[in-house]
Amino acid sequence: MEVLELARWQFGITTVYHFLMVPLTIGLSLLVAGMQTAWVRTGNERYYKMTKFWGKLLLINFAMGVVTGIVQEFQFGMAWSAYSRFVGDVFGAPLAMEGIVAFFVESTFLGLWIFGWDKLPKKVHLACAWAFSLATIASAYFILAANSWMQHPVGIVMDDGRPRLTSIWAVLTNNTVLAAFPHTIAGAFAVAGAFLVGIAAWHLHRKSEEERVWRSSLKLGTWVGVVAFAALSISGDLQGKLMFEQQPMKMAAAEALCHTEQPAAFSVFAYGDVTRPDCENVKSITVPALLSFLAHNDFSSEVKGIQDLVPMYQEKYGEFYPVDDRLGELSGKPIDYVPALPVTYWGFRLMIGFGAISAGLGVFMLWLTRKNRTPTGWWFPVLGLAGIATPFLANSFGWIFTEMGRQPFVVVPNPSGVDGVWMFTAQAVSNSTVGEILTSLILLTAVYSVLAVVEFYLIRKYVRGGIPGVLPQKSDDGALAFAY
Amino acid sequence: METLWFVLIAVLWLGYLFLEGFDFGVGMLLPVLGRSNEERRVMINTIGPVWDGNEVWLIVAIGATFAAFPGWYAALLSAAYLPLTLFLIALIGRGVAFDYRGKVDNPRWRKAWDVTIVAGSWVATLCVGLLISTTVLGLPIDADGDRVGSAFAAIRFDTVVGALAFAGYALVHGAVFTALKTEGEIRERARRVALVLAPVALLPLVALLAIVAGLWAGVVVLVLGAAMWRLLANRDGQSFALMGLAIAATVVILFGSLYPNVLPSTLNDAWSLTVANTASSPYTLKVMTWVAGFGTPAVLVYQAWTYWVFRKRIGVQHIPAGH
Numbered sequence: 001m002e003v004l005e006l007a008r009w010q011f012g013i014t015t016v017y018h019f020l021m022v023p024l025t026i027g028l029s030l031l032v033a034g035m036q037t038a039w040v041r042t043g044n045e046r047y048y049k050m051t052k053f054w055g056k057l058l059l060i061n062f063a064m065g066v067v068t069g070i071v072q073e074f075q076f077g078m079a080w081s082a083y084s085r086f087v088g089d090v091f092g093a094p095l096a097m098e099g100i101v102a103f104f105v106e107s108t109f110l111g112l113w114i115f116g117w118d119k120l121p122k123k124v125h126l127a128c129a130w131a132f133s134l135a136t137i138a139s140a141y142f143i144l145a146a147n148s149w150m151q152h153p154v155g156i157v158m159d160d161g162r163p164r165l166t167s168i169w170a171v172l173t174n175n176t177v178l179a180a181f182p183h184t185i186a187g188a189f190a191v192a193g194a195f196l197v198g199i200a201a202w203h204l205h206r207k208s209e210e211e212r213v214w215r216s217s218l219k220l221g222t223w224v225g226v227v228a229f230a231a232l233s234i235s236g237d238l239q240g241k242l243m244f245e246q247q248p249m250k251m252a253a254a255e256a257l258c259h260t261e262q263p264a265a266f267s268v269f270a271y272g273d274v275t276r277p278d279c280e281n282v283k284s285i286t287v288p289a290l291l292s293f294l295a296h297n298d299f300s301s302e303v304k305g306i307q308d309l310v311p312m313y314q315e316k317y318g319e320f321y322p323v324d325d326r327l328g329e330l331s332g333k334p335i336d337y338v339p340a341l342p343v344t345y346w347g348f349r350l351m352i353g354f355g356a357i358s359a360g361l362g363v364f365m366l367w368l369t370r371k372n373r374t375p376t377g378w379w380f381p382v383l384g385l386a387g388i389a390t391p392f393l394a395n396s397f398g399w400i401f402t403e404m405g406r407q408p409f410v411v412v413p414n415p416s417g418v419d420g421v422w423m424f425t426a427q428a429v430s431n432s433t434v435g436e437i438l439t440s441l442i443l444l445t446a447v448y449s450v451l452a453v454v455e456f457y458l459i460r461k462y463v464r465g466g467i468p469g470v471l472p473q474k475s476d477d478g479a480l481a482f483a484y
Numbered sequence: 485m486e487t488l489w490f491v492l493i494a495v496l497w498l499g500y501l502f503l504e505g506f507d508f509g510v511g512m513l514l515p516v517l518g519r520s521n522e523e524r525r526v527m528i529n530t531i532g533p534v535w536d537g538n539e540v541w542l543i544v545a546i547g548a549t550f551a552a553f554p555g556w557y558a559a560l561l562s563a564a565y566l567p568l569t570l571f572l573i574a575l576i577g578r579g580v581a582f583d584y585r586g587k588v589d590n591p592r593w594r595k596a597w598d599v600t601i602v603a604g605s606w607v608a609t610l611c612v613g614l615l616i617s618t619t620v621l622g623l624p625i626d627a628d629g630d631r632v633g634s635a636f637a638a639i640r641f642d643t644v645v646g647a648l649a650f651a652g653y654a655l656v657h658g659a660v661f662t663a664l665k666t667e668g669e670i671r672e673r674a675r676r677v678a679l680v681l682a683p684v685a686l687l688p689l690v691a692l693l694a695i696v697a698g699l700w701a702g703v704v705v706l707v708l709g710a711a712m713w714r715l716l717a718n719r720d721g722q723s724f725a726l727m728g729l730a731i732a733a734t735v736v737i738l739f740g741s742l743y744p745n746v747l748p749s750t751l752n753d754a755w756s757l758t759v760a761n762t763a764s765s766p767y768t769l770k771v772m773t774w775v776a777g778f779g780t781p782a783v784l785v786y787q788a789w790t791y792w793v794f795r796k797r798i799g800v801q802h803i804p805a806g807h
Binding site for chain 2: 059060063064066067068070071073074076077078079081082084085087088089090091092093095096097098099100101103104105107108109110111112114115116119120159164165166168430431432433435436437439440443444447451454458461462
């Protein structure tokens with residue numbers, strides 16, 4: 001194994017893992033802030049209990065999101081130092097802004113919220129909940145702005161071989177981030193919605209105490225999920241159109257579209273071997289002209305295929321990697337401009353598929369529980385709990401698709417942007433030894449696996465405990481009502 | 485502008501070492517000062533509301549280095565790869581440990597997380613000391629800013645002294661903080677431990693400063709001496725403030741002697757990374773100055789408010805039954 005491959009595996013594992021916690025944190029913290037608002041405004045105990053229960057699960061998850069996030073901040077410098085040097089003038093700024101403007105708020109006000117239940121006036125305490133939940137959203141914005149710049153570099157000039165920032169405003173209002181942000185946030189709400197639905201369905205089935213808490217939670221969760229799916233579809237469509245323009249190879253790879261078509265059909269399901277860019281042996285079930293519409297809002301437009309894009313890429317960005325020791329085996333070799341097709345093709349379909357299943361389940365659950373009904377069959381909680389996994393899977397596949405789909409680039413060239421601003425992933429890695437990266441890869445993966453088991457166990461424990469498990473014990477003088 | 489950012493990054497490190505310094509120390513001393521589960525809970529709850537906010541100072545110090553001095557960020561982090569891996573794992577472990585320790589009422593569960601807190605706090609403090617002394621004392625880096633030689637190049641006699649320096653400081657600082665924030669037997673014990681440990685534990689810090697800046701180390705010795713004297717006189721608050729002054733003086737001496745370098749090359753002076761050859765463009769620095777100019781004072785205000793909200797001393801009698 002080469003350093004490059006190991007470093008890519010490490011980045012993939014740590015980032016996908018981190019992004020299991022993040023959407024739940026984002027979605028749930030806003031919902032919890034909403035529940036607490038309902039309690040403060042109406043005085044209804046039911047909302048207090050909801051806040052306490054879902055807040056507890058939020059905290060268990062939040063801790064994991066924070067600690068796995070620290071790794072992200074360090075690993076650009078540790079494993080991708082050449083990348084960090086190349087893009088530092090632009091890329092570091094949104095990361096540092098995230099820290100100063102968002103993450104400080106998030107961490108400080110979360111501490112106040114956890115420990116401040118009896119120490120702060122009710123409304124101040126509520127304001128803390130809003131402060132940290134809105135800060136999680138701001139965090140997401142800055143991080144996505146950084147990521148979007150890698151997909152579509154803007155706001156720069158080329159200076160002495162490196163991009164130099166000329167407009168931070170252009171980076172923060174990149175059309176790529178304007179589409180990616182609502183898509184990601186909606187994905188976070190889809191996760192939180194399914195989480196509420198699954199757990200509430202299980203409690204309803206068990207006839208746990210506080211039936212009304214579970215019923216309200218389930219209703220809230222289904223509506224959140226359904227609205228999130230609508231937002232996901234709209235923002236996803238916008239993202240797709242941008243991608244056809246900004247990263248045509250990625251979209252062709254998403255479709256495994258080998259030859260240019262006009263009008264182009266959308267492939268629903270392929271059988272055969274999608275790994276080969278010549279598309280022999282691939283049969284697929286298609287919807288005529290749909291891809292043309294997705295790309296350009298026009299059922300008769302042309303969509304470029306991989307085989308026509310490759311020569312265009314070769315002409316613009318070179319046929320061979322430069323001869324450079326740091327590139328290892330790839331030095332002087334031809335550049336493969338086609339991303340891993342099975343990953344992009346199936347990643348794209350699994351993202352959409354799991355997203356749709358998740359939304360469908362939400363609607364079905366809403367119908368099942370209409371007029372305070374609760375289905376008695378064992379399948380009802382099973383369906384709910386299994387449904388929790390679907391938006392998580394959709395999110396992960398979406399990210400895997402979009403990050404694998406931009407290979408071999410780490411910074412994708414902007415077709416209408418500044419000349420020369422792109423970077424191949426092979427050029428981005430540090431000159432670390434295999435031993436170093438292998439050590440951290442093994443250690444981090446091991447620690448993450450153990451923590452996954454621990455988090456799952458704790459969430460299960462507190463889910464089972466229901467409402468009585470989360471109400472505070474009385475303390476005499478209230479020094480700490482919600483102690484560790 | 486580069487100089488301003490160099491100063492700002494030093495200030496961020498100062499904030500980090502001062503704030504997380506005591507929560508590291510509390511973690512390191514958990515079994516020493518906390519004899520029973522209740523006492524350990526008292527200790528963890530003194531830092532409970534604030535440790536996460538303290539840790540953000542690190543995130544921002546690293547993020548600001550990336551934004552303002554990408555060359556420094558890339559060279560230091562890639563060169564110190566293995567110590568940083570350990571550092572991250574230690575931070576992950578102790579972070580979840582604080583949160584998860586009390587979530588299951590079982591002595592073995594608590595024990596496992598206590599061990600994680602203690603080990604994580606020790607390892608993290610040692611690593612952060614190693615990182616800071618490495619950037620001050622230098623590394624064998626070539627003209628491209630890449631490390632030459634072994635993956636263990638960052639581990640040498642002088643950087644190990646540096647690692648011990650910050651661990652020793654955190655030990656005493658944590659004990660003083662515990663004395664300040666608790667009452668009853670645990671407070672007495674914390675004071676005693678701080679006073680007994682100080683002469684030994686603070687020695688590496690003095691040694692590091694002597695290596696870097698010779699006689700200037702005397703300034704810090706005086707301040708540390710004053711901190712212990714105030715602790716002896718039962719003035720925990722003044723002692724804690726003086727411990728803060730000591731770390732401030734330490735950061736000023738270390739970063740002051742480093743400037744205008746940011747990471748010296750031990751192979752060739754011409755290859756040293758400096759504020760000038762690693763800095764971002766003036767425009768980026770200007771943008772970041774606006775962000776930091778508005779953001780940092782706000783952070784100071786609301787973090788200070790947090791400490792004020794949780795200003796009361798706590799003792800075992802405040803800990804509710806249960807875990």
